[in-house]
Amino acid sequence: MVKNVCCIGAGYVGGPSCAVIAYMCHDIKVTIVDLNQARIDAWNSDKLPIYEPGLDEIVFARRGKNLFFSTNVDQAIIDADLIFVSVNTPTKKTGMGAGMAADLAYIETATRRIAQVATTSKVVIEKSTVPCRTAQSMRTILEANSNKDIRFDILSNPEFLAEGTAVTDLMKPDRVLIGCLQTPDGFAAQQKLIDVYSNWIPRERIITMNLWSSELSKLAANALLAQRISSINALSAICEATGADVDEVAYACGTDSRIGPKFLKASVGFGGSCFQKDILNLVYLSEQLHLPEVAAYWKMVVTMNEYQKMRFTHRIVRTLFNTVTHKRIALLGFAFKKDTGDTRESAAITLCSYLIQEHARVAIYDPKVDAKQIRMDLTEPGVGTNEAEVDKHITICKSAYEACAGADALVICTEWDEFKMDQLDYQKIFASMQKPAFIFDGRLILDAPKLRDIGFRVETIGKSV
Ligand code: NAI
Known part of the structure; x- marks a missing residue:
């Protein structure tokens, strides 16, 4: 039974997602850690560092009971059974893949820290959005530091919350995705995380698959969402030039059940930390795999x-x-x-x-x-x-x-x-x-x-x- 959860990274994803675990599972102690003292101080104050409808209520209800925010990363790792890694994975600014590839330095630092300080076996969960096969690198680092008393299992559990509706998305997700190695140990680790989510999410909404599919699904979902926005925005340019009305066109298209009405709103353009970063990441991956047509296709979004x-x-x-x-x-x-x-x-x-x-x-x-x-x-x-x-x-x-x-x-x-x-x-x-x-x-x-x-x-x- 999972008793102790740690989340490394108290940002837009780590904060709300693990606060909801604490809110829904009173028997689990959840500690969210970060190196950023100011951010942790804000999580421990009356004015939380991020604004999300409904988040204050959840944090204030469980903080100090089974929900804790701390900068003591090592202690939280030592105590935890499950460790979510929810650190930032921004686009690289310099060096190989600059402007396209994800910067995995924060993921690697957090992984190495886990390997260094853990004194018992852990399930390590990739929560951050990462390029396909990142779990392999994390596994290699962790396994190089395991021994007969300590083993590390790795899961991919990408987050699909949308900012602005994070709390409702977390309480009633369309789906929770868990990827694991297709081995008995992998399945056992996966079951531990399923047991946590099953406290409030119907089992049929918890989807399981192999690690690489899970990692790629997150990039694919964001690419498809952003592509819809760019598609309707491309049509908006035609509307302005012809006298067609983009709202009417979106309505006409959206009533086709194969297309659906959501995410078909023309706008000044998408923003946010994820869409552009994740598509560029997919573009980079495609280039690395010598798939230039695929790379060019996604780049157009x-x-x-x-x-x-x-x-x-x-x-x-x-x-x-x-x-x-x-x-x-x-x-x-x-x-x-x-x-x-x-x-x-x-x-x-x-x-x-x-x-x-x-x-x-x-x-x-x-x-x-x-x-x-x-x-x-x-x-x-x-x-x-x-x-x-x-x-x-x-x-x-x-x-x-x-x-x-x-x-x-x-x-x-x-x-x-x-x-x-x-x-x-x-x-x-x-x-x-x-x-x-x-x-x-x-x-x-x-x-x-x-x-x-x-x-x-x-x-x-x-x-x-
Ligand atoms: P963020 O930048 O708000 O939070 C990341 C936090 O991790 C920062 O506070 C940073 O100080 C901390 N951190 C970095 N390295 C650390 C270390 N070694 N030890 C302890 N703390 C460390 O990022 P955000 O938005 O929460 O995103 C996190 C991941 O989740 C990214 O991979 C992102 O792509 C993904 N994601 C983000 C979504 C969003 O809506 N923001 C939605 C779904 C996924």
Whole structure:
């Protein structure tokens, strides 16, 4: 029986996923560890380091009872029966595979730490998204350190939660995937993890398979999801040029049960830490396997996404009489999607950087992203804007109304509910803006005819005026 679980990495995945285990299994002690002291301090405080609907309740209910957050990685490893490795696997910035391959340094460091400090046998679970066959490297490191008293079994258990709905996804997942070596020891380790999840997930939703299929399934799922977004976004460009309406096209296609309606919403482009990284990872894997056509196929999903962001910003500049110099642009939403404070790879970053280069003044408001984060994102190497430019061109506002006051244009970047027509007073916003007052709906959340009645000029992704 599993009594003690440790999770290495207290991030967007490790934190919520293991907090839910603690919440659903009161007999299991769950310790989530991280090297980042500030992050652990935040997990132990009243203001958790990440925003997810429902997460506070779960953490506050079990913290100090069977849920603990600590920087004492070694002790948590020593005590655990099951160890989730949920560290970051970003795209490599330099060296072999730079810009494409996953950086596995954090995975390797965590694995070596387990091998070094463990004094009893462990089941080590890959929770991070990794290239196919990473478990082989982890096994080699662990086995080189095992002896007759200590053995390590390895499982792949990729996480499918989506930020913004993490808690509901974890409580009621479409499926939980567990991959193991197809050996008696592998199956025994797998059964331990099945027993944990079975506390709240129906057995038929727990899918088992071999390690490599499990690893690849996670990359494949993200690639297919992102491909759907790029497909509808590619169609949105045709809609704008022809007078077709992308919402109508998506509806018509989505009612075909083979296609289905979900994830067919055109937008300014996908963001988030995973889609781009995981596709590039798949592209790199394909190249390594000498499958250039396969690599080129998946690469186009990312290329189309970049094109969509550029296309949208070009439309803003074109519509504003081909110049945004000194114009105030209110940017509503900076997170990569609603209901999260996560800004990693957010389309808003690309948009801002482009608008700064065009000498616009950008007034940003996001309900969950603070000024410090926005500044950090806009001055990251590679974004193309420096501190002085950010100081000069960016104002960070406390409300949508403040951002829109005196603006020439309003741009919806994130689909937060509070920007919808029934939540914001667009009449009041119109009165406070320069005229003509423009709205660019990058998320298809507004009612363009109603806004036109107020007096706005409205430009919407996937629709021509
Ligand atoms: P994150 O960056 O929020 O968290 C990772 C944490 O691991 C960091 O706090 C870091 O300090 C810690 N860490 C790194 N090395 C460590 C070590 N040796 N010992 C202790 N702590 C260490 O990353 P996030 O978003 O939680 O992602 C983790 C993995 O899950 C990635 O592989 C990602 O691709 C995958 N994933 C992410 C999803 C998401 O929505 N963010 C969804 C599904 C999978």
